[in-house]
Amino acid sequence: MTIDDFTAGFTEEPGYLDYGRVGPLSTAAAEETLAFTQVLQRARHGSLDAFGEQDSRVRAAASALTGFPVDQIAFEPNATTGLMHAMFGLTGGVLLSAEEFPSLPIAAVRAQEALHTVQPVWLETDHGKVTPGQIREQLEQGVVAVAVSLVDSRTGYLCDIEGVRQVIGDRLLIVDAIQGFGIVDAPWEAADVVVTGGHKWCRAGWGTGILALSDRALERLTPVFSGFSATEEAEPWGHVPPPAPDARAYRVSNPDPLAQARLAAALEEIADVTVPVINAAVADRVSRVIELADEYAIPVASSRDEQERAGIVVLEPPADQVTVLTASLHNHGVTATTRLGTVRLSIHAATSEETLEMLRGAFVSYSTAASY
Template identity: 65%
Template sequence: MTTVEEFAEGFLEEPGYLDFARVGPLSASVVAEVQGINEVFSRGRFGSLAPLRNEDERMRVAASALTGFPADQIVFQPNVGTGLMHAMFGLTGAVLLSRAEFPSLTFSAARASEALHAVQPVWLETDHGRVTPGTVREQLSDSVTAVAVSLVDSRTGYVADIDGIRQVIGDRLLIVDAVQGFGVVDAPYEVADVVVVGAEKWLRAGWGAAFMALSDRAIDNLIPVWSGHTGAGVVDPFDEVLPPERAATAFTVARADSVAQARMSAALEDVASVGVDVLEAAVADRVDRVIDLADEYGIPVASARETPERAGIVVIEPPHDRLTALSASLFNHGITATTRAGTVRLSAHVSFGEETLEMLRGAFTSYSTA
């Protein structure tokens, strides 16, 4: 097993980076993985490229270890949006989701409805943007065949209770966009029917790599609308167009990027070597320190304070006429964060250290005395 300290030493970003909810800078192991494969790829030595085909199985096994889904029910996707499109275009009936979800969810539901008229978005009225089992229960109807939710809300950092949502929706499909939390939230992914995860945030493996895990129920009920030759169950189906097989692989279009798979595998294996529960606790400690510092300087915290309801995100909300001053102070002190809709989102990973804390303290000091 790897300790949190050993894990944290494997990251390369400079102090002041507090924007992991937007994108996580690559880890040293991911960089090494890419460099190694690029060296092999660039040479093209006899027989050297064949092992790249093994990266698909490696990625699926690594994802299986962290989600609880069987490896043969996990497929690589080029990004989260594509995986969610596969799910939404495959639905029939109504899908219940909030308009406040990240656009990957809302746009995929809307586009599927517009194109096929087989699925209809039903917009959930939320509790201040929070999707809870109670709000879902109140707005379920017989026409709803699926519920879609983000594991972690990108604007507030709120962690959805997907186990509670499963209990209230019965045997309807549960679709979870888990990118904003995977690797730092120890969630019961196995209660979902579709889990889509990207590598670019807390996994810190870059853009262009994602996976989609499907339950037996999802495979049986979703129609693989976007299914290419790789979804037919035959290696090279020349001279005939075969139907999609009844398997997770049906939700693929073409052969995967082996280099992207290797990046994601390295990151997933690193997380598994520490344990998501251990990383969750370590990130919670970092978040506590950010919240304590905001409280010390009287900067209102708009995100959840209780550990079970939050991920690695702290949202601070200064008075409207002071937002520019706070953003400028953070910028001047080298703090990378996201400013959006009147708030500042700070997101901390395990590599958050004393130097970053002192840089943040300097920014808050400048802001409070300006």
């Protein structure tokens, strides 16, 4: 599959720059949804067997992208569930930033409150940027794990996962990958826990996600939330067997096969075109958005270095002009996220010339209004 074939599957209207919030369904995911919905609707004799095949299919697709073995990957309904599994499964200190997207610090605190086996150790950062150097300086003796975001949702900063691995030794490295999975060619082998949802950059819709675990994670984590479908028996009637020895232990119930099919279709398409090719297309369009912001003197708060960014550009106009910029984007049909005094633009591989011209028009209106 070529990059042109891939971008042809983006059918959202021009002006959409909000993949960091939600990625509109890809054509592949939408068609898979329709096909399996019709199978379920009709329930022809023998047709339901296909639903049971989607679990192995989605795990194989995730394995192709991450390099984790199939049996060390579990489908999850969202990224937060995977993070809860990881945090509740820890014993000891976990070093993380309180400025991460709330899913991560809240999971750590809830685990501490409920089980008293994990202790959050709060990392001081450089304006939200988590770096290997900061982690090295703040590692404490009782820290058994470090948790980071692959891409920070507020700053757009791309974490140096490989650098973090080098400084933490054999401690567990937990990566919330949702803001870059599918567009960042990350060194997944450096991580012990990779958690992501499929509704953003993968464009697979809500209710989709994966939890991938290294050998070390399987050995050290305890599967606290481990339901009836998480054992080695299909239906353990009359007794309670132990959790399965692999990633199945982190299932609570039977997964939604329609959601699995959607995610599988999206991941298979990404693997077909390859993440580096997608990443190059994203990087080119991100550079063009930054150039547009510079042209109209709109301050860019996110990194300009391709090694430190993914698909997010954060604009930080003067505080009294944030509303003006937000209104200008809205009036020109540009979908973006305004949060905590900044405007976040999320750019994907298919961001079109028409979308960039709409963004230019919004910047022109903003600059005109801001000059008065």
